[in-house]
Amino acid sequence: MSHTLQFSVPLxxxxxxxxxxxxxxxxxxxxxxxxxxxxxxxxxxxxxIHWRRLPQFLWAGIRYLFIVAGDVIRGGLSTARIVLDPNxxxxxxxxxxxxxxxxELGTALSAHSISLSPGEMVVAIDDxxxxxxxxxxxxxxxxxxxxxxxxxxxxxSRMFE
Amino acid sequence: xxxxLQLLAFLLLVLGTLFSLIGVIGFIRLPDVxxxxxxxxxxxxxxxxxxxxxxxxxTPLATWKALLLIFFVLAASPAVAHAISSSAYRTGVPLVxxxxxxxxxxxxxxxxx
Numbered sequence: 001m002s003h004t005l006q007f008s009v010p011l012x013x014x015x016x017x018x019x020x021x022x023x024x025x026x027x028x029x030x031x032x033x034x035x036x037x038x039x040x041x042x043x044x045x046x047x048x049i050h051w052r053r054l055p056q057f058l059w060a061g062i063r064y065l066f067i068v069a070g071d072v073i074r075g076g077l078s079t080a081r082i083v084l085d086p087n088x089x090x091x092x093x094x095x096x097x098x099x100x101x102x103x104e105l106g107t108a109l110s111a112h113s114i115s116l117s118p119g120e121m122v123v124a125i126d127d128x129x130x131x132x133x134x135x136x137x138x139x140x141x142x143x144x145x146x147x148x149x150x151x152x153x154x155x156x157s158r159m160f161e
Numbered sequence: 162x163x164x165x166l167q168l169l170a171f172l173l174l175v176l177g178t179l180f181s182l183i184g185v186i187g188f189i190r191l192p193d194v195x196x197x198x199x200x201x202x203x204x205x206x207x208x209x210x211x212x213x214x215x216x217x218x219x220t221p222l223a224t225w226k227a228l229l230l231i232f233f234v235l236a237a238s239p240a241v242a243h244a245i246s247s248s249a250y251r252t253g254v255p256l257v258x259x260x261x262x263x264x265x266x267x268x269x270x271x272x273x274x
Contacts, residue, residue, distance in 0.1 A: 017225035072235060076180060076207025079199055083187035092196050093260030115239030121198060122239075123246045124263060132263040134195045134246060 007038035064155045068113055075118035082119075082136060093138040097145055099129040107131070120145070166218050173215035180208030193257040194249045202242035209234055 011034035019026055082090060097114070099107045107129045111122040119136035126132075135141035184207075187200025210231050217227035250256075250263065 014229065017229045020225060068235070072203075072207065072210070075203045079187065079203045080180060080183045080207075083183055083190060083200055083204065088190060090191070090196060092193075092256070092258035094256065094258075094263045095260065096262040111243070112236075112239050115202075115242055116235065118203075119199065121195070121202065121242050121246055123195070123243070123250050134199075136196060136199050138258070138260050 004035065004038045007041060008034040011037055060155050064113075067151065067155070068116055071113065071117040075116060078118040079136065090136050091138050092134065092136055094123060094132050094134050095138060095142060095145075097131045097133050099125075099131050114145075170215045170218040173211045173218070177208045177211030177215060180204055180211060182208075184208060194254050195246055195256060198242045198246055202238050206234060206238045 012030050015030040015033055016022065099110045107125060111125060111131050114131065114133060115121050120141055121134045122131045123134050124132045184200050184205030187204055188197050191197045191200055213227045213231050217224060
């Protein structure tokens with residue numbers, strides 16, 4: 001039941017944002033749609049979030065969003081600079097980055113944020129959670145990845161433990 | 162206030178178009194599938210975010226709609242880039258560059274599972 005709740009509340013908020021209308025009738029329809037969809041969803045192995053940990057979860061989530069937003073901006077600018085440079089200064093290749101977590105959700109989220117950060121893109125993930133990442137510039141990425149990975153890991157573990 | 166918002170929207174439109182253009186230039190200049198995905202998956206998405214922000218200001222959309230769209234675009238684009246690069250690697254599309262830690266780890270040339 002609380003899995004259903006955890007799934008349907010965000011869905012309800014998305015519905016409200018998309019319809020942009022808070023009349024009672026619309027609220028009821030939104031609630032019905034949200035609960036209906038979360039009852040239909042396939043069985044997933046998602047961690048439950050305790051009520052007491054909810055503020056902490058939201059705070060870590062918001063900080064994570066800001067980090068991701070910063071990564072997107074830097075990623076867009078640095079890739080644009082590389083593309084416009086007449087010499088095309090790239091040294092592409094695939095490097096292995098351990099995600100440091102066994103959980104599927106944690107690995108998926110790390111892979112997601114790595115793909116958003118400048119010059120990196122996850123090509124494959126193996127069973128041990130090692131992410132094979134394609135980089136525009138292998139040497140730069142190898143230096144940066146360690147720090148960024150530690151920060152993300154601490155935030156993600158605060159969200160899901 | 163109205164004029165300031167309009168000016169901001171036009172600035173965002175110009176920036177968004179510029180970054181979309183740079184994405185296309187990158188798509189033409191870069192050497193292989195994987196590097197090209199960096200151009201389309203990052204620079205073009207960056208441009209798209211600016212265009213959506215401009216649309217948010219210029220049109221009477223429900224304000225949250227454009228912000229939600231930005232969130233969805235940012236959530237989906239890495240997954241798209243990953244899906245394309247992963248299937249390219251699995252079907253054996255050659256890679257430009259010396260280093261390849263993934264070499265021999267995947268069965269290349271056939272679908273896995």
